[in-house]
Amino acid sequence: GGVGRGAVGGGGATPNVHTYVNLITACGRSGQWERAWGVFESMEKAGVQPNQVAYNALLSACGRSGAWEAALVGYERMRASGIPASGPAFTALISACARAGEWVRAQAFFKDMSREKVRPNAIVCTALIGAYSRAGRLDRALDVLRAMRAGRVTPTLVTYNSLISACVRNYEMEKALIVFDIMSASRVEPDVVTFSALMSGYARSADWRKALQIFHHMQATGQQPNVITHTALMSAYAAAFLWRRAEAVEQQMRAEGIEHTVVSYTTLIGAYASAGEWERALAKFYAMPSLGLKPDVFTYNRVIRAVRTAGKQEAAMELFAQMNEAGVIPDANTYDAIADYDTVGADQYEDYTEYSDEMDLADLSLVDADTNDANEGAFSIVLAAAGQEMESGEEFDDEGGDWGELIGGGDSGDGMDSTGRFRV
Secondary structure, X not given: OOOOOOOOOOOOOOOOHHHHHHHHHHHHHOOOHHXXXXXXHHHHHOOOOOOHHHHHHHHHHHHHHOOHHHXXXXXXXXXXXXXXXXXXXXXXXXXXXXXXXXXXXXXHHHHHHHHOOOOOOHHHHHHHHHHHHHOOOHHHHHHHHHHXXXXXXXXXXXXXXXXXXXXXXXXXXXXXXXXXXXXXXOOOOOOHHHHHHHHHHHHHOOOHHHHHXXXXXXXXXXXXXXXXXXHHHHHHHHHOOOHHHHHHHHHHHHHOOOOOOHHHHHHHHXXXXXXXXXXXXXXXXXXXXXXXXXXXXXXXXXXXXXXXXXXXXXXXXXHHHHHHXXXXXXXXXXXXXXXXXXXXXXXXXXXXXXXXXXXXXXXXXXXXXXXXXXXXXXXXXXXXXXXXXXXXXXXXXXXXXXXXXHOOOOOOOOOEOOOOOEOO
16 A cells, blocks of 8 residues: 555546646645655556656655655655655655654754755755754754854745744744844845744733834834734733733724734734733624634633633633534633633733744744745744745755754764664
């Protein structure tokens, strides 16, 4: 049996390798890595010999979905066929590991690049930064930036955004500002993603004044605020219990025609909830369907906690019942919210910061590779800037370099190579 499913069949002209590559690429872009594998296996069964571009397309399809084990199978098959792995292949492999949180394997693949004398570029370095960042290895992520600058690989805007977001995620605001300063000194212009990440960092410490300063600075540079930026500002106000200011941001959004997301609307509800304005929180909650928004577990948690803190036990239980009817699965914080609390304060703030982690303000650097649109995928599930994979046929600078020694300081962390085997 093969790894994936799906096949190429039917009448018409006989498919060639280019036909299969296009099909595999299309499957990858739609997140159907198993179908991409099926097409690849159909190609082999049809007697069409896969070339380097075909393997790159397959690995990229797996990389986009974080299917690192399937990518590893493809990589091993590629090596067994005597086809050398190129830059795009390694980018896809590291991307897959980054999305799956497999930073050790991502690092091992990066070292394989060095052994194969394939020089990394900014895209693969940013992918490795994503792998380290998601695993909380901020020190190693920053080492990649140092190695890039020492190795004459120019960091891109996405590289800097990924690092700033990683610093924010790890509550290292000073380091985020240092990266921002390096970025500015390198004459890389910040974008709305950069500013939103910095704002979210200040939101986590309830420093709304600095978040507002960043917002105004962004406007002064000509950047247009979007839903992500407004959400970050509302988050800062919510953390400081300033519901009127959060409400003013929401009104500004409506005036500018910016549509809410579940995240932004839940942030507004959280601002009311944190300040004890349970009736306003409840009213906004029940207004969500009219906006085409479906409450998620975090939305329910906010409003349940708000009404329960106000002593409205029956209302809290009714919301809990509605949550179950809607098919929204409660989590530990849901049951915590139903418990008996006497005050708002620390409980609300803890609930807010947990939500910030989950909706991941630190993932603001995750934009769609093809559009670089900060509105798309900004609150996605991983911090792997490898969302900007190279196309399967894109050329790499194949000059070798001693990057394996610069990144990660020697061994991969557990003596394992990229295939999962332990070295002796």
